[in-house]
Amino acid sequence: MIRLNRYLRNATNQYDKISIMNIRFLLLIFIYILIGPASFATDPLTSEGDDGYRLWLKYEPVTELSVKAEYIKYATFIGQSGKGEILQSASSELQTGFQKLLGKNVPVTESPGKRSGGIVFKLIPGTANDRQDEGYQVQLSGGNIVVSSKSENGILYGAFALLRHMQMQLPVKNLNLASNPKVRYRMLNHWDNTDGTIERGYAGSSLWKWYELPERVDPRYQDYARANASLGINGTVLNNVNASARFMSQEYIVKVAAVANVMRKYGIKTYLSVYFAAPKTLGGLTTSDPLDPQVRAWWKEKVTQIYKEIPDFGGFLVKANSEGEPGPQDYGRTHADGANMLAEAFKPYDGIVIWRAFVYKADPKEDRFKAAYEEFVPLDGKFDPKVIVQVKNGPIDFQPREPFSPLFGNMPKTPLGIEFQITQEYLGFASHAVYEAPIFKECLESDTYVNGKGSTVANVVDGSLHSYSRTLMAGVANTGSDRNWTGHPLAQANWYAFGRLSWDHQLSSEQIAREWTELTLTRNQKARESIVGLMLRSREIYVDYNTPLGLSRPWMGVHFAPEPWQNKGARPDWTAVYYHRADSVGLGFNRTESGSNALVQYRPQVQQQWNNPDKTPLPYLLWFHHVGWDKKLSTGRILWEELCTRLYTGADSVSWMQQQWDLAKSSLDPQIYTDVAQRLKIQHREAIWWRNAWVLYLQTFAKQPVPKGFEPPKQTLEEVKKSVNIYLMR
Numbered sequence: 001m002i003r004l005n006r007y008l009r010n011a012t013n014q015y016d017k018i019s020i021m022n023i024r025f026l027l028l029i030f031i032y033i034l035i036g037p038a039s040f041a042t043d044p045l046t047s048e049g050d051d052g053y054r055l056w057l058k059y060e061p062v063t064e065l066s067v068k069a070e071y072i073k074y075a076t077f078i079g080q081s082g083k084g085e086i087l088q089s090a091s092s093e094l095q096t097g098f099q100k101l102l103g104k105n106v107p108v109t110e111s112p113g114k115r116s117g118g119i120v121f122k123l124i125p126g127t128a129n130d131r132q133d134e135g136y137q138v139q140l141s142g143g144n145i146v147v148s149s150k151s152e153n154g155i156l157y158g159a160f161a162l163l164r165h166m167q168m169q170l171p172v173k174n175l176n177l178a179s180n181p182k183v184r185y186r187m188l189n190h191w192d193n194t195d196g197t198i199e200r201g202y203a204g205s206s207l208w209k210w211y212e213l214p215e216r217v218d219p220r221y222q223d224y225a226r227a228n229a230s231l232g233i234n235g236t237v238l239n240n241v242n243a244s245a246r247f248m249s250q251e252y253i254v255k256v257a258a259v260a261n262v263m264r265k266y267g268i269k270t271y272l273s274v275y276f277a278a279p280k281t282l283g284g285l286t287t288s289d290p291l292d293p294q295v296r297a298w299w300k301e302k303v304t305q306i307y308k309e310i311p312d313f314g315g316f317l318v319k320a321n322s323e324g325e326p327g328p329q330d331y332g333r334t335h336a337d338g339a340n341m342l343a344e345a346f347k348p349y350d351g352i353v354i355w356r357a358f359v360y361k362a363d364p365k366e367d368r369f370k371a372a373y374e375e376f377v378p379l380d381g382k383f384d385p386k387v388i389v390q391v392k393n394g395p396i397d398f399q400p401r402e403p404f405s406p407l408f409g410n411m412p413k414t415p416l417g418i419e420f421q422i423t424q425e426y427l428g429f430a431s432h433a434v435y436e437a438p439i440f441k442e443c444l445e446s447d448t449y450v451n452g453k454g455s456t457v458a459n460v461v462d463g464s465l466h467s468y469s470r471t472l473m474a475g476v477a478n479t480g481s482d483r484n485w486t487g488h489p490l491a492q493a494n495w496y497a498f499g500r501l502s503w504d505h506q507l508s509s510e511q512i513a514r515e516w517t518e519l520t521l522t523r524n525q526k527a528r529e530s531i532v533g534l535m536l537r538s539r540e541i542y543v544d545y546n547t548p549l550g551l552s553r554p555w556m557g558v559h560f561a562p563e564p565w566q567n568k569g570a571r572p573d574w575t576a577v578y579y580h581r582a583d584s585v586g587l588g589f590n591r592t593e594s595g596s597n598a599l600v601q602y603r604p605q606v607q608q609q610w611n612n613p614d615k616t617p618l619p620y621l622l623w624f625h626h627v628g629w630d631k632k633l634s635t636g637r638i639l640w641e642e643l644c645t646r647l648y649t650g651a652d653s654v655s656w657m658q659q660q661w662d663l664a665k666s667s668l669d670p671q672i673y674t675d676v677a678q679r680l681k682i683q684h685r686e687a688i689w690w691r692n693a694w695v696l697y698l699q700t701f702a703k704q705p706v707p708k709g710f711e712p713p714k715q716t717l718e719e720v721k722k723s724v725n726i727y728l729m730r
């Protein structure tokens with residue numbers, strides 16, 4: 001070709017030039033036919049650098065030639081077997097996937113007949129509304145790959161499972177992908193406000209552009225829906241739990257309907273958070289008392305109005321009488337009264353009411369740990385069957401490590417859903433790499449012992465322990481308008497992990513990390529191993545420099561800057577000192593019988609694990625005990641030394657994370673490599689900052705030097721205190 005170009009430049013005769021150009025054109029066509037279109041399908045994202053937009057749905061061309069040849073055998077048609085819009089989404093995703101993976105344009109047919117060599121959907125007639133209906137099977141049969149399910153959702157999930165399989169270049173011989181979801185409602189909770197801000201969001205502003213809706217529907221909503229459906233997520237709550245009443249206005253309902261129209265095509269139902277006092281503030285009534293007939297009528301009418309616009313509306317999520325939000329207790333009623341009133345409004349429809357158990361009163365003498373249990377356990381059996389009570393994984397608030405909430409297992413007559421936080425409110429925002437699957441798994445695998453050994457939180461949540469049919473897992477979303485969705489590129493893995501675990505809580509953290517890394521970052525095995533290693537250790541490293549030995553830090557403010565000295569707040573439980581209880585004797589919150597006795601909310605077997613400071617596993621020690629500075633621990637070190645050891649090794653280990661990332665450099669897209677490498681630098685600097693803040697502050701109580709082998713902080717406590725201003729913005 002080069003020689004031909006040179007010849008063309010030298011050609012003087014006009015006819016010579018034309019015929020040479022023809023030859024060049026023919027040559028190009030010939031090469032194109034020979035190699036196949038896939039080799040020419042340059043993706044603009046890969047040629048310009050990967051901006052992370054495509055998440056785990058990249059569909060990079062298959063490079064294993066024998067595998068590619070196998071796949072191509074089934075790439076002659078897609079037998080959609082019906083017209084349903086979710087089936088259409090499944091077909092179009094397969095078309096996109098095949099185009100990118102194999103360079104093949106695969107036509108869709110609604111009636112495949114007896115043809116072979118394609119992907120065929122098979123809807124099995126069956127009962128509706130069972131979570132098993134969303135399960136799928138993908139198998140070889142009659143020369144086709146057959147995706148079967150009892151529901152359109154199941155077909156879509158099967159199609160995504162097949163594409164995941166093909167992205168990983170796995171063989172199709174003996175193909176058998178079969179899976180049923182363990183939980184029925186698998187959903188994201190967005191804490192997004194009408195003005196585009198996101199409470200505890202660190203990836204830009206809200207995805208939902210309320211000012212444009214309903215006329216303009218951002219194409220990004222569809223990519224959001226695709227990403228969720230690929231994991232099996234089937235619900236989304238669009239707005240903040242600290243809800244604006246505006247979402248109940250007709251103006252907003254039609255905006256929500258426009259988003260719901262996109263979600264529906266991907267089997268996702270749309271939900272809204274509600275402001276409990278809306279009948280008064282929006283409806284102009286004199287009260288929002290749940291037992292008032294006018295209030296009940298207002299909600300019924302409201303729900304009817306919503307269903308007119310959104311026929312498959314999912315339901316309401318409610319934060320009531322919590323952190324200043326209104327609720328039924330404002331009228332002397334219970335949470336059950338409030339929830340049941342709303343459930344009544346949903347009677348004619350499929351929708352549900354999700355009532356949050358995140359409550360705690362301003363009581364200086366009490367332990368916030370105990371609040372949700374005390375308020376909700378007495379209400380067991382009093383909720384309408386359409387109500388699910390949504391419980392945060394731990395008793396306080398999404399700490400880097402928390403014991404499981406004692407509510408799990410203690411409300412056998414009430415379906416309890418679990419709420420995890422994907423957004424990194426307490427986990428370093430979008431600057432720290434913390435892979436969260438181990439946090440989710442740790443809670444799900446905890447044994448409550450309510451029905452004897454093996455009564456895990458997962459068994460409570462998936463309904464197998466108390467036979468709940470309405471089961472739910474929710475994750476507070478970490479998505480935003482940043483081009484890569486989650487700010488930190490590695491935070492995509494947390495969205496992915498939540499989704500995969502909400503479908504199947506038995507998957508391991510490692511398996512999910514491996515899968516995500518391969519789909520999203522690199523196919524190079526060595527590179528993958530070092531990234532997976534980094535991910536799997538990241539949570540423990542974070543805990544070590546941030547909240548070692550069971551410290552917690554849910555104090556008010558931005559929830560990130562280190563401020564263990566903070567002792568002023570509107571309420572005692574909104575200060576730092578309330579939680580760590582550092583004094584001249586020691587550190588930690590005594591929750592045993594001699595303290596707040598929160599431990600009594602657990603079964604005796606669980607109490608036994610945690611009620612003796614000599615036997616409590618070190619990760620939970622300061623959650624339950626006030627431990628003397630000189631107390632010798634199982635490691636052979638005294639408390640002060642152990643704290644310092646963890647704070648220092650934690651901060652140092654971030655350099656190890658940097659090395660692991662660098663090992664993968666040559667196999668990574670340069671744009672993603674650089675982005676993460678730079679964020680790891682911030683993480684390293686801030687880990688040292690956290691370490692110094694704890695060491696210098698706690699030293700004022702422990703009155704001991706930094707142990708030998710560790711270099712004392714170069715800053716003074718006063719200097720560290722000033723440096724938190726960058727996060728506090730004051």
Ligand code: GCU
Nearest residue numbers: 199200241242319358397559
């Ligand atoms: C935390 C968080 C709040 C949020 C609340 C909730 O306290 O900091 O921003 O509103 O949890 O879950 O309701």
